[in-house]
Amino acid sequence: MPLTDDEIALMRASVAVVGPFAGDMTVYFYAILFTRYPQVRTLFPDNLDVQRDRLLRGLLRIVDLVDDPESLVHFCGRLGRDHRKFGALNGHYPAVGECLLAALARYAGDAWTPELSAAWAHGYDVVARVMMHAAEQDAHSRPAVWEAEVVHHVHRGHGIAEITVRPDAPYPYAAGQYASVETPWQPKAWRYYSPAHAPRSDNTLTFHVRAVSQGQVSQALVYSALPGDVVRLGPTQGDMTLDPESDRDLVCVAGGTGMAPIRALVEQAARNGIQRYVDVFVGARTAEELYGLDDMLRMSQRHHWLSVRAAVSHERIAGLEGTLPQVLSEFGPFYQHEAFLSGPVDMVTQATTTLTRQGIPPDRIHFDPFDVPALEADLMPRRTRDEAGQ
Structure with a gap:
């Protein structure tokens, strides 16, 4: 009732x-x-x-x-x-x-x-x-948890590690979703990370993890985990996924390790063979912190429909200076696009405001930080989001 x-x-x-x-x-x-x-x-x-x-x-x-x-x-x-x-x-x-x-x-x-x-x-x-x-x-369709062995661990600088795991059973997910991870070093402490790719045939998943200050799980994953260690995965969640029935062009905004789900979405778009354009905007405080930019630029060289632009907010670099929302407002218009945003909450909030002002309806702007209130991110209440759309 x-x-x-x-x-x-x-x-x-x-x-x-x-x-x-x-x-x-x-x-x-x-x-x-x-x-x-x-x-x-x-x-x-x-x-x-x-x-x-x-x-x-x-x-x-x-x-x-x-x-x-x-x-x-x-x-x-x-x-x-x-x-x-x-x-x-x-x-x-x-x-x-x-x-x-x-x-x-x-x-x-x-x-x-x-x-x-x-x-x-x-x-x-x-x-x-x-x-x-x-x-x-x-419970009728899948296990509560998956045991997953670390099979690859590479440090990428700035406290970020690329970690690949192999679950002990098929692990269903869609590009753009996120998984919960528990480590043996902090039992019962679960954190949420997005696979940086579309689903693979070998069932492996690769996460890009940044070690945050005082982070119980992220510090262990970045600095303690080694190949052969076993972590546990909870079921994937999130609605930031591509609609296979849509042919709208896409605008994607990524900051920091928020690049992971954006990269997965672009990879899925390429795999789908859809005939639409994708604009990706990558932001950071400095040029050194433009995580994942080189990889995304290489993808743009393989796909004519993919455009990639970068922005830095705390460093003077010709052609790159400015916050992501500022740079985003210089391009477009995007009112006919579908938007996908991932990164720091302030960045997502400001980018949402910029895109709604350009005419994208709120129901075509997708981001998971607002959709995970009891889990991980600091969130904007739904009413505030509706006001931003108006």
């Missing part, structure tokens, strides 16, 4: 009330969850910092989508399928719901009325049912 308008209003109002205490609230939630139900502790990593942040952003995203049932089901269904890799069972959901409502009640204070409690209980019940159903359906 969908939520009523009154329930939606109550839930959204309560977010503003508990917002100033969000950090403390998530700490309290996990404390009472593990106290009341110690058996679930093994499902979580030892370091809960990232997990707490994911919980908070997941709640915010759900509240953002409660008046959009189709998107809510899509988002929660994907979360349910993804949670199989954690070992989540149907019996865990009531425990989580009980402790979530207890944490909300504690930090909402006098604002926590019986009506608000009922609204959150209804909202959580909807989310839990969708997640459980999606997980049950997913």
Whole structure:
């Protein structure tokens, strides 16, 4: 049963009330969850910092989508399928719901009325049912995780490594999607990386991983992983994929290791043999940080329909100076194009604004950072995205 308008209003109002205490609230939630139900502790990593942040952003995203049932089901269904890799069972959901409502009640204070409690209980019940159903359906067609051996590891400078793994069973995905990865050095800590290519016949996947400061997983993958090590993969996710029925020209914007899914999409376009033009814009702070540019330029030499342009924001180089959105605005028009964006959130946000001003409708601008709120990226709420489109 969908939520009523009154329930939606109550839930959204309560977010503003508990917002100033969000950090403390998530700490309290996990404390009472593990106290009341110690058996679930093994499902979580030892370091809960990232997990707490994911919980908070997941709640915010759900509240953002409660008046959009189709998107809510899509988002929660994907979360349910993804949670199989954690070992989540149907019996865990009531425990989580009980402790979530207890944490909300504690930090909402006098604002926590019986009506608000009922609204959150209804909202959580909807989310839990969708997640459980999606997980049950997913279990009929594929495993929860894949064991994958590292077969190739190359450092590419600037803290980036190119890592190729071979899963122990066929690993289905589409160009442009991303996979979750767990390493033996940080059990239960999962991070998300995009294969830098279209699907291969030998079932291998190559990720381009940048070691971020304090990164529990990225540091291990870049500096500790060696051929022969085994990592685990969760199912792929993401909607930034090519529509095989479309013949629109493409404009792609990439920053940093965000080049990986863009490169995969270009490779898939070449494999499809589609007769349309593709414009790729690559951005970085300096020329040295223009990761993946040489490879993309080589691809453009093989395909007449592919054009590649670069931009640097913190270095004076004739013909290249400027931020990606600035350079993007100098070309086009792109109002008849399909757009694919991948990279730092600020870059994606600004590029989205630039392209919508050029006339591309929001439903033809694709990017995964906004679509992974409970997982990895800092996100723009859906309403903000809609306003940018307007």
